[in-house]
Amino acid sequence: MKRISIVGSGFGGLSAAVRLQAQGYQVTLFEKNAMVGGHAYQLKKDGYTFDMGPSLVTAPDIIQSIFRAADRDMHDYLDLMYLDPFYRIYFHDGSFIDYTxxxxxxxxxxxxxxxxxxxxxxxxxxxxxxxxxxxxxxxxxxxxxxxxxxxxxxxxxxxxxxxxxxxxxxxxxxxxxxxxxxxxxxxxxxxxxxxxxxxxxxxxxxxxxxxGVWFTKGGMYSVVEALQKVFLEHGGTVRTGTPVSEIAVENGQAVGVVADGELHRSDAVVSNAHFAHTYKDLIDASHRRKWSDRKVKKMSYGMSCFLMYMGVRKQYPQLLHHTLILSQRYKDLVRDIFDNKILAEDFSMYLHVPSRTDASMAPDGCESMYVLIPVPNLEGSTDWKAEAPGYADKILNFLENDFGLKGLREHLEVLELFTPEDFRDQRNNHLGSAWSLEPRFTQTATFRPGNRSEDIDRLYLVGASTHPGAGVPGVMLTAEVVEKAVLEDLGLPQGKHEHQLEIL
Ligand SMILES: Cc1cc2nc3c(=O)[nH]c(=O)nc-3n(C[C@H](O)[C@H](O)[C@H](O)COP(=O)(O)OP(=O)(O)OC[C@H]3O[C@@H](n4cnc5c(N)ncnc54)[C@H](O)[C@@H]3O)c2cc1C
Structure with a gap:
């Protein structure tokens, strides 16, 4: 049976794992963190549940396509709730739009x-x-x-x-x-x-x-769990807490991954890790013609974000599930984040309150919330270890005094912060760029790193760094691209079911 190693278990890695395992390959998923999910990691603390990253479920058809590829129906695994409005957008003058x-x-x-x-x-x-x-x-x-x-x-x-x-x-x-x-x-x-x-x-x-914009009962992590379940049902192997230290290459071809000091041989390797980490840290420079260290470093990496996960012993019925709260500045604030790479005095934020829709996300009478603030990646000079507590304080003040969440501080039971440095250290995101390569014309479509490596045979890239790009639907599509490329290169695995042959 043909074997495939996958590095990283974000939505891209998981989706590729499901698709390839369902095709009949023997897939092993290597994940450095204790649980699968990547950016869609889950934090549970004192009865509160937080999705640490993606929260808006869009394009359910694309999610369903992965379940279908594995002969499953998403509705047997997920309880989807339509959100109306999708989100409320507050402008600096207090006016708002319920975007629907x-x-x-x-x-x-x-x-x-x-x-x-x-x-x-x-x-x-x-x-x-x-x-x-x-x-x-x-x-x-x-x-x-x-x-x-x-x-x-x-x-x-x-x-x-x-x-x-x-x-x-x-x-x-x-x-x-x-x-x-x-x-x-x-x-x-x-x-x-x-x-x-x-x-x-x-x-x-x-x-x-x-x-539509949806919520899945239990949060975005329920999608992660469902995909992992389907993968395991098909016989896949998940190895969490297992960082890959090298993608092994012989005669220009990926032959497996090194983890725990051991070479795990496979017929192909799929990397879901950040593009810069994949090439710069995992593959010896002698194997790379296109993606030299210099070229990798010269690419333009997108923004990062500052996150606050808050468990609050009080409810705020005036809040919707998703809210954007905007600064007066738009273009100039974006320029500070993307070009000047400075932590501006003002900020725009996204506030996620899943307990407004799903009571299981927080203890009775409480609210599970997270705040996301776009900030520059680590090309800027912000020292997040020093800056984070004061910045969080400023945000709490704003929410309580300017935005009107009375008693927020007094009722705060859980407060966890996640900074660009955490994106770098916990997820191996180069420069803490949480969405990977910036989507600009020169880094779009054919100008993005190939899903099929340009340097190494039998190496495939899946996830936000590749075409079509970041966002849960986007990275799920990258898995479809990779599945097609692997099938083309490796041919049909042995033991393939008749009906799967028909689909091909
Ligand atoms: C805060 C935030 C909010 C977002 N909100 C939304 C949203 O609401 N809706 C939406 O559609 N999209 C959203 N996005 C975008 C979306 O979450 C991401 O684009 C997508 O989840 C990225 O998936 P990925 O497949 O690229 O992998 P990632 O999630 O980046 O996962 C990569 C995995 O590889 C692992 N890894 C790295 N190096 C190694 C190694 N050497 N060995 C083993 N494992 C390794 C990492 O630990 C990680 O688990 C959000 C992103 C962020 C950061």
């Missing part, structure tokens, strides 16, 4: 800011639906993006203005800064600057509109 997939409700709210903007909503949605069609329905997001694919897509990309910055596309349709924000911030969800991330990623608001 319902066109009429969106238009009514937008009209309060600018009548003409509301009139342009349908045209805008029609525009970004075409981006969605190209990436999702026509499958560009689920196949290797080679130069011929790029050239083929180019006329369409130019017609759809897919290569211009996301924000520029939005300004063609909307005038009010609040409406402009609502439809241009989505690149931040995948670690990109709205002011230079190509507008092709504006398929995300459309993907939300047609697919």
């Amino acid at each position: 997939g319902d066109s009429d409700r969106m238009k009514a709210q937008m009209a309060a800011f600018n009548q003409q903007d509301a009139g342009n909503y349908d045209r805008f949605m029609e525009h970004i639906s075409q981006l969605y069609k190209a990436v999702i329905l026509d499958g560009l997001g689920a196949k290797e993006f080679t130069m011929p694919t790029m050239l083929q897509f180019m006329p369409e990309a130019i017609r759809l203005r897919a290569l211009q910055p996301a924000y520029s596309l939005v300004t063609r349709y909307f005038k009010d800064p609040r409406n402009r924000f609502c439809f241009s911030f989505h690149p931040l969800f995948i670690g990109g600057s709205p002011f230079r991330c190509p507008a092709v990623y504006m398929m995300i608001p459309y993907l939300e509109k047609v697919g």
